[in-house]
Amino acid sequence: xxxxxxxxxxxxxxxxxxxxxxxxxxxxxxxxxxxxxxxxxxxxxxxxxxxxxxxxxxxxxxxxxxxxxxxxxxxxxxxxxxxxxxxxxxxxxxxxxxxxxxxxxxxxxxxxxxxxxxxxxxxxxxxxxxxxxxxxxxxxxxxxxxxxxxxxxxxxxxxxxxxxxxxxxxxxxxxxxxxxxxxxxxxxxxxxxxxxxxxxxxxxxxxxxxxxxxxxxxxxxxxxxxxxxxxxxxxxxxxxxxxxxxxxxxxxxxxxxxxxxxxxxxxxxxxxxx
Amino acid sequence: xxxxxxxxxxxxxxxxxxxxxxxxxxxxxxxxxxxxxxxxxxxxxxxxxxxxxxxxxxxxxxxxxxxxxxxxxxxxxxxxxxxxxxxxxxxxxxxxxxxxxxxxxxxxxxxxxxxxxxxxxxxxxxxxxxxxxxxxxxxxxxxxxxxxxxxxxxxxxxxxxxxxxxxxxxxxxxxxxxxxxxxxxxxxxxxxxxxxxxxxxxxxxxxxxxxxxxxxxxxxxxxxxxxxxxxxxxxxxxxxxxxxxxxxxxxxxxxxxxxxxxxxxxxxxxxxxxxxxxxxxxxxxxxxxxxxxxxxxxxxxxxxxxxxxxxxxxxxxxxxxxxxxxxxxxxxxxxxxxxxxxxxxxxxxx
Numbered sequence: 001x002x003x004x005x006x007x008x009x010x011x012x013x014x015x016x017x018x019x020x021x022x023x024x025x026x027x028x029x030x031x032x033x034x035x036x037x038x039x040x041x042x043x044x045x046x047x048x049x050x051x052x053x054x055x056x057x058x059x060x061x062x063x064x065x066x067x068x069x070x071x072x073x074x075x076x077x078x079x080x081x082x083x084x085x086x087x088x089x090x091x092x093x094x095x096x097x098x099x100x101x102x103x104x105x106x107x108x109x110x111x112x113x114x115x116x117x118x119x120x121x122x123x124x125x126x127x128x129x130x131x132x133x134x135x136x137x138x139x140x141x142x143x144x145x146x147x148x149x150x151x152x153x154x155x156x157x158x159x160x161x162x163x164x165x166x167x168x169x170x171x172x173x174x175x176x177x178x179x180x181x182x183x184x185x186x187x188x189x190x191x192x193x194x195x196x197x198x199x200x201x202x203x204x205x206x207x208x209x210x211x212x213x214x215x216x217x218x219x220x221x222x223x224x225x226x227x228x229x230x231x232x233x234x235x236x237x238x239x240x241x242x243x244x245x246x247x248x249x250x251x252x253x254x255x256x257x258x259x260x261x262x263x264x265x266x267x268x269x270x271x272x273x274x
Numbered sequence: 275x276x277x278x279x280x281x282x283x284x285x286x287x288x289x290x291x292x293x294x295x296x297x298x299x300x301x302x303x304x305x306x307x308x309x310x311x312x313x314x315x316x317x318x319x320x321x322x323x324x325x326x327x328x329x330x331x332x333x334x335x336x337x338x339x340x341x342x343x344x345x346x347x348x349x350x351x352x353x354x355x356x357x358x359x360x361x362x363x364x365x366x367x368x369x370x371x372x373x374x375x376x377x378x379x380x381x382x383x384x385x386x387x388x389x390x391x392x393x394x395x396x397x398x399x400x401x402x403x404x405x406x407x408x409x410x411x412x413x414x415x416x417x418x419x420x421x422x423x424x425x426x427x428x429x430x431x432x433x434x435x436x437x438x439x440x441x442x443x444x445x446x447x448x449x450x451x452x453x454x455x456x457x458x459x460x461x462x463x464x465x466x467x468x469x470x471x472x473x474x475x476x477x478x479x480x481x482x483x484x485x486x487x488x489x490x491x492x493x494x495x496x497x498x499x500x501x502x503x504x505x506x507x508x509x510x511x512x513x514x515x516x517x518x519x520x521x522x523x524x525x526x527x528x529x530x531x532x533x534x535x536x537x538x539x540x541x542x543x544x545x546x547x548x549x550x551x552x553x554x555x556x557x558x559x560x561x562x563x564x565x566x567x568x569x570x571x572x573x574x575x576x577x578x579x580x581x582x583x584x585x586x587x588x589x590x591x592x593x594x595x596x597x598x599x600x601x602x603x604x605x606x607x608x609x610x611x612x613x614x615x616x617x618x619x620x621x622x623x624x
Contacts, residue, residue, distance in 0.1 A: 085572065089371060089373075090371040162371065163369065165355055167352055175432050179355050203350055203352040204373040204374055206348065207572040
């Protein structure tokens with residue numbers, strides 16, 4: 001009798017313990033969800049201060065000695081046919097329906113990010129007060145490749161009659177994801193840390209992809225449809241110039257510029273690099 | 275030590291009632307509990323409406339799994355950035371275009387299944403006399419709530435692979451619970467007298483069926499981790515060979531030894547067929563997503579169809595393996611020889 005009572009008690013205890021554990025697990029998950037949301041909103045609200053670079057005095061550059069580096073990015077080989085985009089998922093999306101993965105015209109390669117990768121030493125530079133604009137129009141990003149200085153404001157506009165979400169997927173910066181309905185106020189965003197070819201996408205329109213390049217110096221450019229770029233105001237010195245393409249990878253070139261020099265540095269990406 | 279020839283209860287609540295009664299005095303505490311469960315099963319009347327509702331819930335859960343797979347395959351997981359609201363509202367219907375139609379559609383189906391699960395649990399609690407089944411229905415509610423919360427966390431944390439994988443694995447666990455409730459409430463399960471066939475081979479069929487469930491669950495986790503960018507495709511593809519071996523072994527054993535037991539033959543044949551279909555779908559999904567679709571500018575229809583079908587058939591395969599395991603547990607108990615200490619036997623004789 002006593003043994004049965006003992007078994008019954010232990011049975012009830014086991015069930016109660018299991019039920020308690022189940023309830024605790026659910027509460028834990030709820031708490032985690034609540035904390036997640038709170039943390040996200042806290043991060044977002046504090047982002048302007050936490051992501052801003054501490055103010056440091058910039059290193060002056062003598063304009064009278066500043067040099068210029070310019071050139072052209074070329075594509076060697078048969079240019080791949082731009083893949084077609086299917087925009088039928090959203091009737092509001094109308095416009096050019098080819099992808100901008102590799103844009104080549106007469107052998108000139110567009111959307112190559114060119115920047116001074118090495119040679120500037122410990123120089124620091126003022127962050128420009130002007131915003132860089134990223135526009136969403138025709139369910140595409142304009143420009144496809146964007147360059148900003150770390151801490152510089154990026155103004156994100158939506159000129160489409162449909163909702164987009166802007167979702168950078170960085171390695172070194174903070175990831176965020178915000179929706180932007182039609183006619184909404186532009187989003188103001190900054191990227192705190194240097195990062196090259198940081199992908200940005202819209203999960204509502206999966207073909208929408210672009211790249212943000214965040215650097216610490218103002219010596220950068222993006223090649224236009226003619227493949228040309230120009231970097232002005234460079235102090236005399238020995239530098240490594242990097243040419244980065246989203247699909248074709250990176251090519252580095254050494255360059256030495258004298259005071260008031262004007263150098264041409266071209267590069268060629270081969271079709272086999274894809 | 276004296277070896278007494280006989281059949282002991284290794285598993286199964288629903289062996290022949292007579293058999294249990296004969297060996298009642300030798301039953302352990304677990305044995306008495308299983309006997310109790312069996313008695314309650316006999317006392318439960320078949321409720322057609324309840325069973326149909328359970329089948330409907332399982333069907334809706336299957337559609338929910340397909341809806342979830344469509345979200346991942348269309349890369350639409352973050353098209354609605356907030357949770358539990360959708361674009362700041364709990365009630366307002368968003369414009370169902372682009373990724374939103376997949377993500378919000380998935381949320382709507384999930385809410386519907388959540389309501390069905392709660393109704394099923396309440397209904398089960400009211401009409402069902404088997405306490406373990408009532409608890410299973412309540413566990414279903416707990417699972418569906420946990421699943422919803424995991425879905426929310428994965429959205430708020432930008433789809434971390436671990437959480438998204440847990441969300442995918444729990445989805446199929448819940449589907450299996452729904453399928454089991456549908457099975458246990460069926461007329462056949464409630465009213466039939468199970469035909470008992472003792473299994474004397476080693477490893478036993480029940481061991482093989484649970485091993486099948488285990489390897490399938492591991493495969494589910496590996497597949498989900500690959501889909502959610504937690505690992506590469508190699509572990510999932512390598513483990514597919516293990517799954518194919520274990521499932522084939524199980525099905526061949528079941529069909530060669532117990533093909534005359536309908537309840538074992540049907541799920542065994544289904545499992546084998548689904549496994550072949552699943553291997554073909556896995557190969558197709560690999561071609562469309564990994565080999566040909568690498569670097570595609572957007573998810574293309576062949577990759578979406580093949581990956582969603584692969585997930586859906588995977589869920590059916592896991593549920594079938596569990597049904598097979600449960601039916602083997604019911605119909606094919608393990609026979610074993612019981613060893614009785616000599617000293618004790620002498621004492622009884624005296």
